[in-house]
Amino acid sequence: MNQKKKYIFSIIRKPKSKIVWISILFIFVISIILSYFYINYIRKFTYKSVDNNIAELSKQTASQLELTITSQKQFLELIVDSINAGFFQTEKEILRQFDKELDNYHFTRFVILDESGSGITSDGHTVNNYPNIKDFFEQEEVYLSDNRPSTVSNNQVNIYSKTFWFKGQKKVLFATINMENYKQILLRRLFNGKGRTYLINKEGSILIDSFGTVNEHSTILYDHLNQEYQLKNTKALRNIDQMKKNIMNNKVGTFDIHFNKSIYFIHYEKVNINDWYVVTIAPDNIIAKELPLFLRISLGLCFFMIIAVIFIFLYIYALNEKQNRKLYSIAYVDPITGLGNETYFKEKGKDYLKVNAKNKYVVTIDINKFKALNNIYGYDFCNQILKQISKNVSKILPENSLMCRISNDIFAIICYYNKNIEKLLEAIFNVSSKLVIEDQVIHMNISIGVYKISFDEQDIVRCLDKSDIARSKIKGLYDNYYYIFDEELEELLVEEQRIESSMNEALKRQEFKVFYQPKIYTKDESLAGAEALVRWHRNDSIIQPNKFIPLFEKNKFILKLDLYIFEQVCKDISKWNLLYNKAPIISINVSKVHFQDEHFIDEYVKIADKYHIEKNRIDLEITESATMDSNIDIVKILNTIKEKGFMISIDDFGTGYSSLSLLQNMPIDILKIDKTFIDKSDLSSNNNIIDYIVLISKHIGVKTIVEGIETREQVEFIKKIECDMIQGYYYSKPLKKDKFEEYLRNHKYI
Numbered sequence: 217m218n219q220k221k222k223y224i225f226s227i228i229r230k231p232k233s234k235i236v237w238i239s240i241l242f243i244f245v246i247s248i249i250l251s252y253f254y255i256n257y258i259r260k261f262t263y264k265s266v267d268n269n270i271a272e273l274s275k276q277t278a279s280q281l282e283l284t285i286t287s288q289k290q291f292l293e294l295i296v297d298s299i300n301a302g303f304f305q306t307e308k309e310i311l312r313q314f315d316k317e318l319d320n321y322h323f324t325r326f327v328i329l330d331e332s333g334s335g336i337t338s339d340g341h342t343v344n345n346y347p348n349i350k351d352f353f354e355q356e357e358v359y360l361s362d363n364r365p366s367t368v369s370n371n372q373v374n375i376y377s378k379t380f381w382f383k384g385q386k387k388v389l390f391a392t393i394n395m396e397n398y399k400q401i402l403l404r405r406l407f408n409g410k411g412r413t414y415l416i417n418k419e420g421s422i423l424i425d426s427f428g429t430v431n432e433h434s435t436i437l438y439d440h441l442n443q444e445y446q447l448k449n450t451k452a453l454r455n456i457d458q459m460k461k462n463i464m465n466n467k468v469g470t471f472d473i474h475f476n477k478s479i480y481f482i483h484y485e486k487v488n489i490n491d492w493y494v495v496t497i498a499p500d501n502i503i504a505k506e507l508p509l510f511l512r513i514s515l516g517l518c519f520f521m522i523i524a525v526i527f528i529f530l531y532i533y534a535l536n537e538k539q540n541r542k543l544y545s546i547a548y549v550d551p552i553t554g555l556g557n558e559t560y561f562k563e564k565g566k567d568y569l570k571v572n573a574k575n576k577y578v579v580t581i582d583i584n585k586f587k588a589l590n591n592i593y594g595y596d597f598c599n600q601i602l603k604q605i606s607k608n609v610s611k612i613l614p615e616n617s618l619m620c621r622i623s624n625d626i627f628a629i630i631c632y633y634n635k636n637i638e639k640l641l642e643a644i645f646n647v648s649s650k651l652v653i654e655d656q657v658i659h660m661n662i663s664i665g666v667y668k669i670s671f672d673e674q675d676i677v678r679c680l681d682k683s684d685i686a687r688s689k690i691k692g693l694y695d696n697y698y699y700i701f702d703e704e705l706e707e708l709l710v711e712e713q714r715i716e717s718s719m720n721e722a723l724k725r726q727e728f729k730v731f732y733q734p735k736i737y738t739k740d741e742s743l744a745g746a747e748a749l750v751r752w753h754r755n756d757s758i759i760q761p762n763k764f765i766p767l768f769e770k771n772k773f774i775l776k777l778d779l780y781i782f783e784q785v786c787k788d789i790s791k792w793n794l795l796y797n798k799a800p801i802i803s804i805n806v807s808k809v810h811f812q813d814e815h816f817i818d819e820y821v822k823i824a825d826k827y828h829i830e831k832n833r834i835d836l837e838i839t840e841s842a843t844m845d846s847n848i849d850i851v852k853i854l855n856t857i858k859e860k861g862f863m864i865s866i867d868d869f870g871t872g873y874s875s876l877s878l879l880q881n882m883p884i885d886i887l888k889i890d891k892t893f894i895d896k897s898d899l900s901s902n903n904n905i906i907d908y909i910v911l912i913s914k915h916i917g918v919k920t921i922v923e924g925i926e927t928r929e930q931v932e933f934i935k936k937i938e939c940d941m942i943q944g945y946y947y948s949k950p951l952k953k954d955k956f957e958e959y960l961r962n963h964k965y966i
């Protein structure tokens with residue numbers, strides 16, 4: 217049973233949990249994508265600021281260089297100006313005069329040379345035939361050279377030069393730059409010396425390398441970078457190439473290259489001297505050492521947020537699920553047995569219809585006389601019976617069966633069964649006919665209806681109906697019986713469909729006619745009244761009510777039909793009141809379907825008033841089974857009927873199990889003892905059950921009538937037990953209206 221319960225929920229939940237996992241996956245993927253974009257954005261943002269930083273740095277370095285160079289140039293101008301002013305007599309004098317300023321202006325030495333490249337240095341060397349001296353003599357302004365050989369060694373140096381006239385000769389003044397000093401300018405700002413800066417000329421030759429690692433003269437920066445960073449990937453090479461082009465075109469720029477799992481930012485900035493460039497290179501961990509940490513924190517945060525979102529999502533889902541489960545259990549689960557209820561059966565049963573299987577069955581089980589058991593043992597005990605049966609039967613059902621309790625004492629099963637179904641039915645009888653409850657052995661009888669689902673069946677309610685119809689064939693047998701829906705029933709169903717499709721039209725066409733069956737006083741055999749019984753005249757044939765009344769009760773058409781019949785009877789009574797001075801008391805059948813609406817009687821009152829009928833001349837027949845329906849407050853209903861002035865008969869008494877003591881509290885005028893009683897009775901015996909009923913009825917002031925009296929013998933018996941009235945073929949069958957009117961003319965009545 218528990219397993220069943222779980223099964224119920226599992227199928228209800230399944231599609232939902234799929235959605236949940238898809239949602240979580242969706243949230244996860246979206247979060248990852250968002251995180252990726254976020255981190256990328258942060259990276260880009262950080263890199264951008266790194267770019268800006270490094271560019272700014274390069275600019276500062278460049279302008280620092282410019283400043284130094286400009287002041288050096290100016291110093292050279294000053295020297296030449298003072299020579300031109302004639303302050304000095306000899307070249308040595310000139311050199312001596314300015315020698316002390318060398319350090320201040322970061323020069324290593326001064327040199328004065330003639331046009332042949334020969335001369336002296338401030339530190340006492342003589343120079344002969346300095347190469348390419350012409351280049352210097354061609355310059356008018358102060359000139360700063362690229363790398364040149366030193367005047368005193370083979371080292372490469374950078375030289376300032378300026379020509380001048382001295383004692384009629386054209387000379388040139390050299391000031392050799394102290395490269396160490398420039399290096400300091402380049403280094404000073406570079407991340408505690410961890411970055412790298414190069415000064416290059418337009419062709420890319422390295423003039424100064426801040427680290428001093430480039431020793432070879434006239435090394436090209438681009439080749440140097442290729443080697444240093446082992447640039448193989450095309451993107452880096454393309455960037456280097458782009459830098460080359462940009463520098464040729466006097467443009468500045470930044471890019472990065474990847475090497476040894478680090479990123480190196482490279483910026484090239486123009487110096488406004490000789491088209492030189494300052495190139496700054498810095499690894500990312502120097503420039504943005506916060507970045508990895510920042511990224512890690514961001515990632516952690518993203519991860520945390522994803523987990524939090526998923527957690528909240530799951531929490532809300534779990535809450536919802538709990539709520540849903542509660543609602544579902546209310547909507548779908550029978551609290552007594554834990555099986556599904558009728559709604560669940562109808563819903564879940566649809567899935568079974570979709571399965572393409574040969575031997576599918578709908579089986580309904582009705583516990584016989586369950587109401588009587590309830591009266592005898594009480595509700596709690598009977599609930600145990602229901603539980604036991606549901607447990608025992610569930611156990612023996614084939615796999616994948618569905619068993620539900622669809623009403624008070626009716627179970628419905630849908631199952632696949634490839635063997636002879638009668639075997640399963642026998643097994644069901646076996647496990648449910650003898651129960652042990654609270655140490656008490658209870659013998660049970662059940663009726664089973666079976667419908668083998670045809671392959672094209674699509675309506676579970678119809679399947680259930682067919683199984684019910686099959687069961688109704690053995691109604692009242694009160695033993696372990698089953699009935700399998702067969703062709704005969706199929707035809708019945710077809711007939712029912714025919715009736716349903718034509719009933720409304722038939723009512724309009726007045727095809728429903730009232731027949732009257734006389735009721736006779738036992739004492740003097742005079743007319744006591746008549747019962748109005750409906751007949752359906754269709755295509756020259758008369759259909760008896762048992763063919764359509766049960767169906768009309770099911771589809772509620774009886775509500776319309778009963779009122780229609782009631783109105784016809786009222787019309788007839790008012791006519792007879794005129795014709796014969798007085799009409800006899802007429803009994804009219806009222807289906808219990810009316811009782812679902814408390815105010816149904818108002819309609820009856822309205823019609824009776826319309827035809828000015830005295831309501832105490834109308835007797836409403838209400839079946840005994842209606843008085844036993846626990847869903848309606850029958851006493852209240854009968855009291856209102858009585859208040860309105862109608863007479864009340866309890867019809868078919870004895871077919872149900874209501875006790876006479878129960879009827880004592882109801883405002884009843886007549887008890888109609890069912891035909892089955894007279895049929896079953898041994899008329900010759902003395903202490904008959906009818907005898908007893910009549911006796912008690914007299915005692916509580918209720919009149920009695922026996923229906924279905926067909927023989928004189930039966931009449932004599934009724935007379936003997938002093939039952940008040942008789943209805944039956946012995947006196948008259950139900951008569952057509954004109955025939956009944958004839959009967960009225962020939963018989964006296966009060």
Ligand code: C2E
Pocket residue numbers: 733748749750760761762765774778781805806807837867868923924925926943944945946950
């Ligand atoms: P019922 O109310 O028990 O009516 C008595 C039934 O017994 C009638 O059957 C009547 O023809 C039949 N009957 C009377 N005397 C004898 C007899 O001596 N022998 C036999 N074998 N039968 C006898 P009928 O007219 O076929 O009606 C069947 C049932 O249909 C009625 O049973 C009643 O429950 C229902 N019914 C008839 N007319 C109406 C109606 O207008 N409204 C409602 N709600 N039900 C109606």
Ligand code: CA
Pocket residue numbers: 747805837867
């Ligand atoms: Ca009746």
Ligand code: CA
Pocket residue numbers: 867868888890923
């Ligand atoms: Ca009856």
